[in-house]
Amino acid sequence: MVDSVNDYVPVALPDYRELPVERMRQGAQAFYDEIRARHTVRDFSSRPVPRDIIETCLRAAGTAPNGANHQPWHFSVIGDANMKARIRAAAEEEEAEFYAGRAGEEWLKALQPLGTDASKPFLEEAPWLIVIFGERKSVSADGVLRKNYYVPESIGIATGFLIAALHRAGLATLTHTPNPMSFLNEICGRPAHDKPYILLVAGYPKEGATIPAHAMRKRPLSDIATFHT
Numbered sequence: 001m002v003d004s005v006n007d008y009v010p011v012a013l014p015d016y017r018e019l020p021v022e023r024m025r026q027g028a029q030a031f032y033d034e035i036r037a038r039h040t041v042r043d044f045s046s047r048p049v050p051r052d053i054i055e056t057c058l059r060a061a062g063t064a065p066n067g068a069n070h071q072p073w074h075f076s077v078i079g080d081a082n083m084k085a086r087i088r089a090a091a092e093e094e095e096a097e098f099y100a101g102r103a104g105e106e107w108l109k110a111l112q113p114l115g116t117d118a119s120k121p122f123l124e125e126a127p128w129l130i131v132i133f134g135e136r137k138s139v140s141a142d143g144v145l146r147k148n149y150y151v152p153e154s155i156g157i158a159t160g161f162l163i164a165a166l167h168r169a170g171l172a173t174l175t176h177t178p179n180p181m182s183f184l185n186e187i188c189g190r191p192a193h194d195k196p197y198i199l200l201v202a203g204y205p206k207e208g209a210t211i212p213a214h215a216m217r218k219r220p221l222s223d224i225a226t227f228h229t
């Protein structure tokens with residue numbers, strides 16, 4: 001039964017600002033120009049990045065739309081060299097099996113143009129690893145462990161915001177997905193009802209870093225969108 005007390009309290013839209021159409025066009029173009037200069041990087045420098053920059057980017061991620069505003073995410077942010085070494089060892093162990101065949105022929109063939117393999121030195125070299133957990137359950141303000149909703153969708157959107165924020169801050173990122181990745185619960189001390197979705201690597205690209213030519217190929221608008229007007 002839904003509680004008969006009505007919790008709904010509307011407030012005036014606090015900070016919307018309408019743009020003249022020409023400014024709107026410029027804004028859309030400027031964002032596209034900025035985000036198209038984001039590339040997934042796999043070669044990271046060990047140059048340190050101040051923690052407060054990561055904190056601000058995480059605050060941006062925390063504004064993402066999500067299920068029932070439960071904000072079903074937790075970001076474990078790792079700068080500690082020992083933890084990075086443990087994560088690298090565990091990830092490489094899983095990845096060795098993945099690339100040795102567990103992925104299956106079709107998947108491995110799809111990865112060939114990326115040039116990836118089981119070696120993951122960036123997990124120790126980059127200054128920050130951000131493990132993004134989806135909280136399938138979480139404790140509400142009144143202390144009750146409750147179910148969360150649309151967790152994968154919420155995590156996907158928040159991760160998109162985070163990647164865009166880090167890019168805006170001038171940092172390179174890698175969305176790494178060791179498979180399986182449940183070892184991250186133990187290393188990060190997260191409960192079993194948290195599911196790790198993505199290990200986001202953030203830092204400066206290493207000098208001479210390369211990206212796969214394959215990654216430069218983006219599907220044209222006519223291919224990714226249909227307008228019904």
Ligand code: IYR
Pocket residue numbers: 095098111114116117118176177178179
């Ligand atoms: N988890 C592996 C494999 C991998 C899978 C996909 I799909 C990619 O787009 C890239 C890599 C790894 O991180 O190497």
